Amino acid sequence: MRGCCGLVTLKNEPVPLKGISVEVRVQGFVADVSSTLRYENCESSPLEAVFVFPMEEGSSLYHFHAQIGGERIEGEIREKQQAREEYDDALSSGQQAFLLEESEESGDVFRLSVGSLPPGQEASVCLSYVSELAVEVDGALRYCLPAVLNPRYTPAGSESLTAPGGCITVPAGPVPYSLSLSAQLSSPAGISAVKSNCALSELEYLREDQTQAKVSLAPGHLFNQDVELLIYYSRPHQASVTVEAGLESAALGSLMGDSVVMVSLYPEFPAAVDTPQSSCGEFVFLVDRSGSMDCPMSNEGSGPMRIESARNTLLLLLKSLPLGCFFNIYGFGSNFESFFPESVEYTQETMDSALEKVKGMQADLGGTEILQPLKDIYSKACKPGHPRQLFVFTDGEVGNTKQVISEVQKHAGSHRCFTFGIGEGASTALIKGMARAGSGHPDFITGKDRLQPKVMQSLRFALQPAVNNLLLNWDVPAGLEVVPVSETPRVLFRGHRLILYAQLRGKCDGSLVGRATLQYSLGETPQKIEISFKLQPEQSTGLTTHRLAARTLIRTLEDGESMEECSWGEEEETAEEKEKKKRVKERVVQISTESGVISSHTAFIAVNKNSSQAVQGPLIQRNIRAPMMYKLMGSSMPMMACMAPSPPVAMACMGAPVAMACMGAPVAMARSMEMSDCNFTVQSAFGYSDDDLSNTAPEPVEKEDPMLTLISLQKADGSWELSDSLATVFEKTLQEVLSSMPGEVSDRAVWATVLGLLWLHGFRADLKDEWEFLAMKALSWVKGRAGDHVKLCLDAGISLLGCKVDPQTLSV
Structure with a gap:
C-alpha cells in the first residue's frame, strides 16, 4: 500500500493521475488560471471518481470541460439541483457525465464527480478561474497553487464535504505523476522580480520595458507543498483603470452586455501612519x-x-x-x-x-x-x-x-x-x-x-488612526451611467490594495475620458487619489473583468443571504423571509448562468451525448483525496476498515490525489498522509475531526532564542530590570554588566533598558519588524527616567556589548 497513489482498486492497483498542467496569466493584480488533470481507469469496470479540491477564496470559476477518448465535453451552468438530476439521469442511462459544484460549507472548496469512466479509458478535466492576487507585507503579489486540502472540522449534527469519516492514515509513497506550471506576466507597472518557494526557470522578459515576462516551474518538481509565486512590480503603487467591452450576444443593460470598469488603487500613506498614535x-x-x-x-x-x-x-x-x-x-x-x-x-x-x-x-x-x-x-x-x-x-x-x-x-x-x-x-x-x-x-x-x-x-x-470616510466618485460624459458593482470598504490600511468594479450603462464617444476619484480621511486630514482613463473598452481581455465583477456581485448577495439565515436562528422562517430568500437565490442563479461563473446555487454539468455506445458494467465509486503535508513518525500504520454505511466523501487537491478506496460497504479504505510529530487514531466510524489529532512524541529540547528570553524579561512599561538572566542574554556575567555602568547613573533599570535596546538594534536588526513596538515603549521609558545620562549609557553600552549602533537610531 505504501507505493500506491491516485485512485486505488480493491487489489491496491492504482488508477493513476497521469499529469497536471497549469497555465497562469497575470495581468496587473489579477490572475487567470487554467488547470488540466489527466487520469486513466485501469480497472475492468466503469469508474465513478469523486474528488474535492481547494481554491483561493473569491476566485471566479468560469469554465469547465472534459475530454474522454478524443471527445470534448463542455460544461454548462445550471441551477444546482437541476444539474444533480441531469448527472444522475446521465449515469442511469450509461452516459459519461461530470458534475462540478461548490461546497455548501465553504466557498473555497469544490467537488468534481466524474461519472462512467470506461475501463482502460483516459480522461482529462480542465478548470479555468480568475482571481484577484493578494498583496504581501513587502508589496509582492502572491499566487498560490494549493497542494493540500485539510479535513475541515464540522460541528456535531452537520455533514462534512471534506472529512473522510473514520478512516485511518497510511504513509504516502512517491508521487508518480508530472506537474508543469507556466506563468505569463503583464503589467504597465513593470515586472522587477519573481520569487518562489519552489525552483523556477530564469525570468524571461518579452519586452524591453519589462512590462511582460514569463517564468515556469523547474522540471522535476515534486508536488509535496503549495506552489507560491511572489511577483514584484517596479512601480507597485501605480493606479490603473481597465475598461472591458461586454458580450455582443448579451442584452444591453445587463452586467455581461455592458462595459465593466475595474479600478485598482494601491495608495501610499504618509510614514506617520506607521507610528502608533x-x-x-x-x-x-x-x-x-x-x-x-x-x-x-x-x-x-x-x-x-x-x-x-x-x-x-x-x-x-x-x-x-x-x-x-x-x-x-x-x-x-x-x-x-x-x-x-x-x-x-x-x-x-x-x-x-x-x-x-x-x-x-x-x-x-x-x-x-x-x-x-x-x-x-x-x-x-x-x-x-x-x-x-x-x-x-x-x-x-x-x-x-x-x-x-x-x-x-x-x-x-x-x-x-x-x-x-x-x-x-x-x-x-x-x-x-x-x-x-x-x-x-x-x-x-x-x-x-x-x-x-x-x-x-x-x-x-x-x-493606526483609522483611514475612513472612503468615497469613490465617478465623472463620465453625458450618455453614460456608472452603476457600482462592489461596495467601497469602510477601512483602508497602509499596504492594502483596493479593487472596485462598476458597470457602464449607455453609450458615448470612445475617445472621451472618464475620471475616478477616491476620497478618504486619514485622521483629521482629507486625502484624495484621482485617475483619468479612456472610455474606449479593451476587446481582448477575455472577459476577466466581467467575471470578477460577477463573482463580486454574487458574493455580496450570498453574504447577505447568510446574514439573513444567521439572524433567523432556530425560528421558523416567515412567508416574507422565504420569499426574500427565493428572490435572492433567483438573482444569484441569473447572474451565475449569464456570466458562466459558478455560485453556491449553481453547478457545472457536462454530459457526453455524442457517445454511440452506453458504458456497460457495474459502476464503482472511487474517492480521491489530497496528501496531507506532514510525515508519520516511525513505521507505517496498519490499514483499517471503514465502517461507514454509505460512501463517505473524501478529499483531493486539484493537483495531488493519493491512495483511497471506498466502495460504500465495510471495505478497506486508506488515507495517505505524511505527518511529523502527529499520530492519528480512529475516533468513530461516522466522523473525523481534529479530536483525532494528538502529539505523543516528546518535543526536541532546543536552546531558547535569546531574543525571546530578552522579550520575556521586559516589564509592561517597557523597562528591564538588571538580573543574571538579562546578563546571560548579553553573554556577560552580572558583575561585568554592573562594573560597566556609568558612575553618574544610579538607576540600574535605566542601564538595563539601554542595554536591552542596544542588543536588539545591534544583534537582531533583521527582526526589527517583530520587536519595534516593545522597543518604542522601552525608549519612551528611558527618556522619561534617564534625563541627560542617556548618551553616557549609550556609549558605555556599545563598548560593553561590542555592537555598532548609531545613537540617532535610538532618536538620541
Missing part, C-alpha cells in the same frame, strides 16, 4: 488549540510546532501592547476557555498573569469549533473609548465557514477582525472572509514563514 483599544486574541496545531509550521518537518509559534507570538504581542489598553486571550477547540472573564486593563499584574497561562497553552482542546467563542466575545460589551480589535489564529480547518463569517459580519460595526491562516491548507474562505467581514486584514503563514512579523504588521494596522 493611541494607547486606546481592546485587543482580543483568539487562538486555535485544536489537535492539528501540534503539527510543524513547515511541511519539511523542520521549525517549531504551530502551537509553539502561537505561544511565542502571544509573548511578543503582550509585550508590545501600549499601557492603558484592555486585552483578553481565548483558546478554542471542541470547547473554549478565556484567560479572564472579560477584557482587563493592561498592567504589569495582568500581563504577568496572562504570560504564565500562555506558557501552559497546548494543542489539547480537540476539534476546531470557532463559532461559540466568537459568540462569547461578541456577547461582552465593548469598552467605551477603546475600539475592539480581534486577532484570530487558526489553521483554518472548519466546516461551518459561512456561519462564522456571518457572525463576524453581524458585529462589524463594533470591531475589526485580523486573521492568520497557519500552515498549508488553511481555508482561504475562512481567513479572508472573516477579515473582509470585520474590515481587517488576512495573512497566511506557510512553509518557513515566521508568524511574528505578519502579526506585528496587523498590530500596526490596529494601532
Whole structure:
C-alpha cells in the first residue's frame, strides 16, 4: 500500500493521475488560471471518481470541460439541483457525465464527480478561474497553487464535504505523476522580480520595458507543498483603470452586455501612519488549540510546532501592547476557555498573569469549533473609548465557514477582525472572509514563514488612526451611467490594495475620458487619489473583468443571504423571509448562468451525448483525496476498515490525489498522509475531526532564542530590570554588566533598558519588524527616567556589548 497513489482498486492497483498542467496569466493584480488533470481507469469496470479540491477564496470559476477518448465535453451552468438530476439521469442511462459544484460549507472548496469512466479509458478535466492576487507585507503579489486540502472540522449534527469519516492514515509513497506550471506576466507597472518557494526557470522578459515576462516551474518538481509565486512590480503603487467591452450576444443593460470598469488603487500613506498614535483599544486574541496545531509550521518537518509559534507570538504581542489598553486571550477547540472573564486593563499584574497561562497553552482542546467563542466575545460589551480589535489564529480547518463569517459580519460595526491562516491548507474562505467581514486584514503563514512579523504588521494596522470616510466618485460624459458593482470598504490600511468594479450603462464617444476619484480621511486630514482613463473598452481581455465583477456581485448577495439565515436562528422562517430568500437565490442563479461563473446555487454539468455506445458494467465509486503535508513518525500504520454505511466523501487537491478506496460497504479504505510529530487514531466510524489529532512524541529540547528570553524579561512599561538572566542574554556575567555602568547613573533599570535596546538594534536588526513596538515603549521609558545620562549609557553600552549602533537610531 505504501507505493500506491491516485485512485486505488480493491487489489491496491492504482488508477493513476497521469499529469497536471497549469497555465497562469497575470495581468496587473489579477490572475487567470487554467488547470488540466489527466487520469486513466485501469480497472475492468466503469469508474465513478469523486474528488474535492481547494481554491483561493473569491476566485471566479468560469469554465469547465472534459475530454474522454478524443471527445470534448463542455460544461454548462445550471441551477444546482437541476444539474444533480441531469448527472444522475446521465449515469442511469450509461452516459459519461461530470458534475462540478461548490461546497455548501465553504466557498473555497469544490467537488468534481466524474461519472462512467470506461475501463482502460483516459480522461482529462480542465478548470479555468480568475482571481484577484493578494498583496504581501513587502508589496509582492502572491499566487498560490494549493497542494493540500485539510479535513475541515464540522460541528456535531452537520455533514462534512471534506472529512473522510473514520478512516485511518497510511504513509504516502512517491508521487508518480508530472506537474508543469507556466506563468505569463503583464503589467504597465513593470515586472522587477519573481520569487518562489519552489525552483523556477530564469525570468524571461518579452519586452524591453519589462512590462511582460514569463517564468515556469523547474522540471522535476515534486508536488509535496503549495506552489507560491511572489511577483514584484517596479512601480507597485501605480493606479490603473481597465475598461472591458461586454458580450455582443448579451442584452444591453445587463452586467455581461455592458462595459465593466475595474479600478485598482494601491495608495501610499504618509510614514506617520506607521507610528502608533493611541494607547486606546481592546485587543482580543483568539487562538486555535485544536489537535492539528501540534503539527510543524513547515511541511519539511523542520521549525517549531504551530502551537509553539502561537505561544511565542502571544509573548511578543503582550509585550508590545501600549499601557492603558484592555486585552483578553481565548483558546478554542471542541470547547473554549478565556484567560479572564472579560477584557482587563493592561498592567504589569495582568500581563504577568496572562504570560504564565500562555506558557501552559497546548494543542489539547480537540476539534476546531470557532463559532461559540466568537459568540462569547461578541456577547461582552465593548469598552467605551477603546475600539475592539480581534486577532484570530487558526489553521483554518472548519466546516461551518459561512456561519462564522456571518457572525463576524453581524458585529462589524463594533470591531475589526485580523486573521492568520497557519500552515498549508488553511481555508482561504475562512481567513479572508472573516477579515473582509470585520474590515481587517488576512495573512497566511506557510512553509518557513515566521508568524511574528505578519502579526506585528496587523498590530500596526490596529494601532493606526483609522483611514475612513472612503468615497469613490465617478465623472463620465453625458450618455453614460456608472452603476457600482462592489461596495467601497469602510477601512483602508497602509499596504492594502483596493479593487472596485462598476458597470457602464449607455453609450458615448470612445475617445472621451472618464475620471475616478477616491476620497478618504486619514485622521483629521482629507486625502484624495484621482485617475483619468479612456472610455474606449479593451476587446481582448477575455472577459476577466466581467467575471470578477460577477463573482463580486454574487458574493455580496450570498453574504447577505447568510446574514439573513444567521439572524433567523432556530425560528421558523416567515412567508416574507422565504420569499426574500427565493428572490435572492433567483438573482444569484441569473447572474451565475449569464456570466458562466459558478455560485453556491449553481453547478457545472457536462454530459457526453455524442457517445454511440452506453458504458456497460457495474459502476464503482472511487474517492480521491489530497496528501496531507506532514510525515508519520516511525513505521507505517496498519490499514483499517471503514465502517461507514454509505460512501463517505473524501478529499483531493486539484493537483495531488493519493491512495483511497471506498466502495460504500465495510471495505478497506486508506488515507495517505505524511505527518511529523502527529499520530492519528480512529475516533468513530461516522466522523473525523481534529479530536483525532494528538502529539505523543516528546518535543526536541532546543536552546531558547535569546531574543525571546530578552522579550520575556521586559516589564509592561517597557523597562528591564538588571538580573543574571538579562546578563546571560548579553553573554556577560552580572558583575561585568554592573562594573560597566556609568558612575553618574544610579538607576540600574535605566542601564538595563539601554542595554536591552542596544542588543536588539545591534544583534537582531533583521527582526526589527517583530520587536519595534516593545522597543518604542522601552525608549519612551528611558527618556522619561534617564534625563541627560542617556548618551553616557549609550556609549558605555556599545563598548560593553561590542555592537555598532548609531545613537540617532535610538532618536538620541
